[in-house]
Amino acid sequence: MADVLSGVASPADVRALPEAALPGLCEALREAIITTCGRVGGHLGASLGAVELVVALHRVFHTPQDALLFDVGHQAYAHKLLTGRRDRMHTLRQAGGIAPFLDPRESHHDALAAGHACTAISAALGLLAGRRQLGHPGHVVAVVGDGALTGGLSFEGLNNAGGSPLPLVVVLNDNQMSISANVGAIPALLRTRNARAFFESLGFTYLGPVDGHDLGALTRALREAKASSCPVVVHALTKKGRGFPPAEADEQTRGHAMGPYEWRDGKLVRSRGGRPTFSEAFAQVLGEALERDPRVVAVTPAMLEGSALTGLKARFPDRVHDVGIAEQHAVTFCAGLAAAGAKPVCVIYSTFLQRAYDQVVHDVCLPGLPVVFAVDRAGLVGADGATHQGAYDVSFLRPLPGLTQWAPMVGEDLAPMLATALQASGPSVLRFPRGTLPDLPPELAHAEPEVTGPSAPAVTPAHGQPAPDALAVSGARWLKRVPGSRLTLVTLGPLGLSALEAARNEPDWSVLDARRAWPLDEAALLEAAAGGHVVVAEEGTVRGGLGSAVLELYAAAGIAPRVKLLGMPDVFLPHGDARVQRTQLGLDAAGLRHAGHALLGEERR
Ligand SMILES: Cc1ncc(C[n+]2csc(CCOP(=O)(O)OP(=O)(O)O)c2C)c(N)n1
Ligand SMILES: CC(=O)[C@@H](O)[C@H](O)COP(=O)(O)O
Ligand SMILES: [Mg+2]
Numbered sequence: 001m002a003d004v005l006s007g008v009a010s011p012a013d014v015r016a017l018p019e020a021a022l023p024g025l026c027e028a029l030r031e032a033i034i035t036t037c038g039r040v041g042g043h044l045g046a047s048l049g050a051v052e053l054v055v056a057l058h059r060v061f062h063t064p065q066d067a068l069l070f071d072v073g074h075q076a077y078a079h080k081l082l083t084g085r086r087d088r089m090h091t092l093r094q095a096g097g098i099a100p101f102l103d104p105r106e107s108h109h110d111a112l113a114a115g116h117a118c119t120a121i122s123a124a125l126g127l128l129a130g131r132r133q134l135g136h137p138g139h140v141v142a143v144v145g146d147g148a149l150t151g152g153l154s155f156e157g158l159n160n161a162g163g164s165p166l167p168l169v170v171v172l173n174d175n176q177m178s179i180s181a182n183v184g185a186i187p188a189l190l191r192t193r194n195a196r197a198f199f200e201s202l203g204f205t206y207l208g209p210v211d212g213h214d215l216g217a218l219t220r221a222l223r224e225a226k227a228s229s230c231p232v233v234v235h236a237l238t239k240k241g242r243g244f245p246p247a248e249a250d251e252q253t254r255g256h257a258m259g260p261y262e263w264r265d266g267k268l269v270r271s272r273g274g275r276p277t278f279s280e281a282f283a284q285v286l287g288e289a290l291e292r293d294p295r296v297v298a299v300t301p302a303m304l305e306g307s308a309l310t311g312l313k314a315r316f317p318d319r320v321h322d323v324g325i326a327e328q329h330a331v332t333f334c335a336g337l338a339a340a341g342a343k344p345v346c347v348i349y350s351t352f353l354q355r356a357y358d359q360v361v362h363d364v365c366l367p368g369l370p371v372v373f374a375v376d377r378a379g380l381v382g383a384d385g386a387t388h389q390g391a392y393d394v395s396f397l398r399p400l401p402g403l404t405q406w407a408p409m410v411g412e413d414l415a416p417m418l419a420t421a422l423q424a425s426g427p428s429v430l431r432f433p434r435g436t437l438p439d440l441p442p443e444l445a446h447a448e449p450e451v452t453g454p455s456a457p458a459v460t461p462a463h464g465q466p467a468p469d470a471l472a473v474s475g476a477r478w479l480k481r482v483p484g485s486r487l488t489l490v491t492l493g494p495l496g497l498s499a500l501e502a503a504r505n506e507p508d509w510s511v512l513d514a515r516r517a518w519p520l521d522e523a524a525l526l527e528a529a530a531g532g533h534v535v536v537a538e539e540g541t542v543r544g545g546l547g548s549a550v551l552e553l554y555a556a557a558g559i560a561p562r563v564k565l566l567g568m569p570d571v572f573l574p575h576g577d578a579r580v581q582r583t584q585l586g587l588d589a590a591g592l593r594h595a596g597h598a599l600l601g602e603e604r605r
Helices: 002-006 011-016 019-040 044-049 051-060 077-082 086-091 120-133 152-162 185-190 194-201 215-227 245-249 278-292 310-315 327-339 350-365 393-397 411-422 495-502 522-531 546-557 578-584 589-599
Strands: 067-070 140-145 169-174 205-211 232-237 261-264 267-270 296-300 320-322 343-349 372-376 404-406 428-431 477-480 487-491 509-513 516-518 533-541 562-568
Touching: 002 019, 011 051, 019 044, 019 051, 019 077, 019 086, 019 215, 019 261, 044 051, 044 245, 051 077, 051 140, 051 169, 051 215, 067 120, 077 086, 120 140, 120 152, 169 185, 169 215, 185 194, 194 205, 194 232, 205 215, 215 232, 278 296, 278 310, 278 343, 278 372, 278 411, 296 327, 310 320, 327 343, 327 350, 343 350, 343 411, 350 372, 350 393, 372 411, 393 428, 393 516, 393 533, 404 411, 411 428, 477 495, 487 495, 487 522, 487 589, 495 509, 495 533, 495 589, 509 522, 516 546, 522 533, 522 546, 533 546, 533 589, 546 562, 562 589
Parallel strands: 067 140, 140 169, 169 232, 205 232, 296 320, 296 343, 343 372, 372 428, 404 428, 487 509, 487 533, 533 562
Antiparallel strands: 261 267, 404 516, 477 509
């Protein structure tokens, strides 16, 4: 089977194959996808479901003269395999290896880079308009999932395209799944006769529905679309996870994205991490808040699985809302909930919150509504790479008046921080990273929290159960406080633990966990500067982050300690192992120790 594939070095080879060879090609593609994902993990389910679609697209359209834009790009492993990347697929999502999504810098068969959902229709229409303006021939095809049709940006594109004379081809890859089961009215409509009426009323010619695993039917529909002189939608019905029994059987996600696994004797063997993740720990404390206070509501834009909310959705079906891939709506929906007196917690990945910036500014912060943003995947994300790094949330949220930004260092911080945020009168953020919870270091396990700043008012239990204490203090936390210390390591989030380790054998270094990126605990940070040397470390871009805020504070106070800022650099960091990247960026104990000594003018590490 693999032989068919080894003879395919480019899409021209796909077109040269006799029709009879195509089922074998699809089988070989599936085999390659299953093997690759087994070894290195990846977006298995969507890619398996789109195999026939990708083959048919390459039979009908000629990339790169014609452009194929895959929404997100997570379903396009077959496209990668057919466009000269087969020999490097084993490096998928690893440092220096094949990218997790599509990128023209990797292949001229990739029309545009992406990783976030709902961009394909707008980008394809722009590409087509630009090409036509510059006299370039060629067709442009946007391949979008049914999940993408839960997002407003797709509709902005459809509205523009349907009213334009340009012959944009939209291929709707409808598997009735987002990451979890798709939600809302549109996916339901897609499986009725009204799907035709819907797209036709938007100005598109509608072709379908077509069996998305029937190569003949797909090819005929795509040829018809290619011949069209006006915008056209090809509606293909597919099955996510197709051809891999464990994925097909997984009702929750159909194997949307999987870590490495082995497929032995018909059984899937996977290793499970031992410690809970930050997401799981947050979901646990959120569940306690939901139980305790009937006003609490959780909202996720299509990330029930990744945010570990599936259990809560089952327990509180009416108070845990999956609103689709609709970050803007999620935030403004939360604004409405808060205005009604509910206590919304918007659980959202840092990278996806970027899309809802105006909603955070205009709909939540401006009216000062008490929405809690649980910003997950804040910091390095690893294999998903540049499009998904949680690099910017601190910097883009810090200027917003009235928004408090918390960063738990350890799992034990989550409950009091959430309690504090839930009883605040304005908006709050809790940012936490991708990955497992760190251990509480021995020096903190039994210590009374050492605190600065004014104490927060007590939380009133609303539902008969004792509420966890809100933070006894609203300020920074000294992890190590040495009177007369020469240098202070100031950190945000779990980096405090690395700083503590870095300072362990340094008798005159202090360590301050800022706990908030904004507002600053000014008294503690001014005290940190007293020794004349401050290292500020955060897992976010150094531009405009906590470090910048600390420098602003020192400038305003008219003091000039020597300050070193550590964080994510001024580039879009690619995919790789987050632990390795952390070390490379100096965001581990050794790096912090080195930065401290360098600042003090000492050479030793
Ligand atoms: C803006 C944004 N929000 C959330 C995601 C996470 N995400 C990636 S794929 C996906 C589901 C997409 O569903 P669909 O478009 O139907 O494609 P399928 O996976 O079913 O092929 C989601 C929610 C994302 N990439 N971008
Ligand atoms: C493609 C996409 O955006 C998601 O599937 C993402 O890859 C999930 O990332 P996590 O594994 O961090 O949930
Ligand atoms: Mg789908």
